[in-house]
Amino acid sequence: MVRQEVDGGVAVLTLANPPVNALGAALRAALDGALDQAIADESVRAIVLAAEGKVFVGGADITEFGKPQQPPSLPDILDRLDASPKPVVAAINGVALGGGLELAMACHGRVAAPAVKLGLPEIKLGIIPGAGGTQRLPRLIGPDAAFPMMLTGESVSAEKAAALGIVDAVVLGDLVAEARTRALELADAGRLPRVRDRSEKLTPEARERFESLAAEAVKRDPDATNVHALVRAVRAGLEQDFDAAVAVERAEFRTLVEDPRSKALRYAFFAEREAARVPGLPKDTPRRPVRTAAVIGAGTMGGGIAMCFANAGIPVTVIETEAGALERGLDRVRGLYAGSAKRGSITEAQRDERVGRITGAIGLENAAEADIVIEAAFEDMGVKREIFSKLDAIAKPGAILATNTSYLDVNAIAAVTSRPQDVLGLHFFSPANVMRLVEVVRAEKTAPDVLATALDLGKxxxxxxxxxxxCFGFVGNRMLERRSRAGERLLLEGALPHEVDTAVTGFGFRMGPFAMSDLAGLDIGWRSRKDFGGRAPVADSLAEQGRYGQKTGRGFYLYPDGARTGTRDPDVEALIARVAAEHGIARRSFTPDAIVARLMYPMVNEGARILEEGIAARPGDIDAIWINGYNWPAWRGGPMHWADTVGLRTVAEALSRFAAETGDDSQEPAPLLKRLAAEGGRFADWKASA
Incomplete structure (x- = not known):
């Protein structure tokens, strides 16, 4: 796991634990032994720490979190590097994240290749750096620069790292050779510049800026235990000596590892990684080339999808039926790119490159040479089938034909073509250029190489x-429909829109369902329900009055003078009471916890049905969809994980009670949920045994 080569007085220790050189127990033990050998070897004057592959160290092995620590621990290794009588220089050849950056910072020098990314992303897993990162990074770059970097968990480029002072130099040539040279220079100088001993960046001014940033962070997310812990750890480094501050960091880290938020975030991390593995789809499945793309429709969704391709360097043609619609769509895209450049999130050169990759055209015949064609037209089966029937004759052999439908039957769309094996769904979420999730809808006849290509393309x-x-609505929208139906029922039974929204934001969502409906437009759901034969008595009554939400200044709430935040409307509350009376429903009050249960338990129940039907392969896939597509609070781990923490017996018993109270048999526990509840099991157990 660690190769050792000695030449010219320098021992080069190369980490070799593919694919990411994670600092698990075996690699730590191997590194510890290699350090022993190099330090004891009288012919060795200096040490270089290098790595094999494209990654220096991707971080600690988080599968070990919460388990008994196998010696040597990572902090023990870093203490050894600190105390080494011979200089150690890190040759950072690739990504260095978390424990990888902590390892590099414990060395006496650091050089990096140009493509390197460095960061401490632990905050995203509900924890903080636990091997001295909260102490060494502030000593290198100042607490006012280190705190924001750890708070966001975002990585920085090699160039930015050099400018900040995280690395000593960016090396264009032979990285290990440069590290050897620097290590020997340190040996000749007879000094070992330890990061732990540095204090020049710990100025009163830097501390004042840190305290201001810390106060803002705590105010923004007062319930985030890891944010509070990060503040305390960094502050300890300003008030105590290094060893005492590291002890504070370590204690905070250990507490967070057992914190339910942290466990949920780590679960979500692994669920996302697992989602890339499709049962029955071998890793070596061939892929089709995707060098060019076409998008049918220049609306908000079509334009956003086109931007995704342009951002990835793939030329894309946006196709419309008439010039006005096309120009409006392209103007919208150009405006979005201009805004990004103005904010500084992309350069003006990047803006021009991306705009230049998007071409507008009139007529489906312009999709003839595309490797993939994505239809983003109006959500109407007749429209989509007509488009695919025409594409069947136009698109070149082997082209992938994808529909962006949110609800409709992809099998029925594929059936109008002579090549159903080339058809699948790619359900992007709005705005497509921002939202991370894509539901890849595998139709009955979708070919394995088409599915594999779509998954690679998504990445x-x-x-x-x-x-x-x-199925209708696939995973996300199918479950959302259950929540929407439960929300309407809550209004009729006595809850008011602001009470429901407050309960949901208190649960952790950024917006409640009724504020979200007003933002999206009540007319959208109204028209969809009319198409599919559904009815939402309150929402539909509002839409029938022309109350479409923010765009009309009235929806569930009032939006006077273009306000973005709604206020209560007595007329809406009177309408709700009137509709409830017409349906013979006696109204009562609900606690926030009761509201959450009434909304979320039916979603969980539908998730159980989705698993039973094989629509989703794993509970974690459902949770990844809801976290990344519907803003489910990641620190709750997704609806299925959350249900496990509540207890499936509690969920099942409540659903049976809701079904009895409402006369809605669809709320009865699904067979899978009922079985797991009776066994005292969890959805996580089903995943393990499925």
Missing amino acids: RLNKLPVTVGV
């Missing part, structure tokens, strides 16, 4: 692709 587009089966 190229910087998305999280999750494979789902064909």
Whole structure:
């Protein structure tokens, strides 16, 4: 796991634990032994720490969290590096994250290749750096620069790392050779510059800026235990000596590892990784080339999808039926790119490159040479089948034909073509250029290489692709429909829109369902229900009055003078009471916890049915969809994980009670939920045994 080569007085220790050199127990033990040998070897004057492959160290092995620590621990290794009588220089050849950056910072020098990314992303897993990261990074770059970097968990480029002072130099040539040279220079100088001993960046001014940033962070997310812990750890480094501050960091880290939020975030991390593995789809499945793309429709969704391709460097043609619609769509895209450049999130050169990759055209014949064609037209089966029937004759052999439908039957769409094996769904979420999730809908006849290509393409587009089966609404919208139905029922039974929204935001969502409906437009759901024969008595009554939400200044709430935040409307509350009376429903009050249960338990129940039907392969796939597509609070781990923490027996018993109270048999526990509840099991157990 660690190769050792000695030449010219320098021992080069190369970490070799593919694919990401995670610092698990075996690699730590191997490194500890290699350090012993190098330090004891009288012919060795200096040490270089290098790595095999494209990653320096991807971090600690988080599968070990919460388990008994196998010696040597990572902090023990870093203490050894600190105390080494011979200089150690890290040759950072690739990504260095978490424990990888902590390892590099414990060395006496650091050089990096140009493509390197460095960061401490532990905050995203509900924890903080636990091997001195909260102490060494502030000593290198100042607490006012280190705290924001750890708070966001975002990585920085090699160039930015050098400018900040995290690395000593960016090396264009032979990285290990440069590290050897620097290590020997340190040996000749007879000094070992330890990061732990540095204090020049710990100025009163830097501390004042840190305290201001810390106060803002705590105010923004007062319930985030890891944010509070990060503040305390960094502050300890400003008030105590290094060893005492590291002890504070370590204690905070150990507490967070057992924190339910942290466990949920780690679960979500692994669920996303697992979603890339599709049962029955071998890793070596061939892929089709995707060099060019076409998008049918220049609306908000079509334009956003086109931007995804342009951002990934793939030329894309946006196709419309008439010039006005096309120009409006392209103007919208150009405006979005201009805004990004103005904010500084992309350069003006990047803006021009991306705009230049998008071409507008009139007529489906312009999709003839595309490797993939994505239809993003109006959500109408007749429209979509007509488009695919025409594409069947136009698209070149082997082209992938994808529909962006949110609800419709992909099998029925594929059936109008002579090549159903080339058809699948790619359900992007709005705005497509921002939202990370793509539901990859595998139709009955979708070819394995088409599915594999779509999954790879999703990653190229910087998305999280999750494979789902064909049913009305697939996974996310099918479950959302259950929540929407439960929300309407809550209004009729006595809850008011602001009470429901407050309970849901208190649960952790950014917006409640009725505020979200007003933002999206009540007319959208109203027209969809009319198409599919559904009815939402309150929402539909509002839409019939022309109350479409924010765009009309009235929906569930009032939006006077273009306000973005709604206020209560007595007329809406009177309408709700009137509709409830017409349906013979006696109204009562609900606690926030009762509201959450009434909304979320039916979703969980539908998730159980989705698993039983094979629409989703794993509970984690459902959770990844809801976290990344519907803003489910990640620190709750997704609806299925959350249900496990509540207890499935509690969920099942409540659903049976809701069904009896409402006369809605669809709320009765699904067979899978009922069985797991009776056994005292969890959805996680089903995943393990399925």
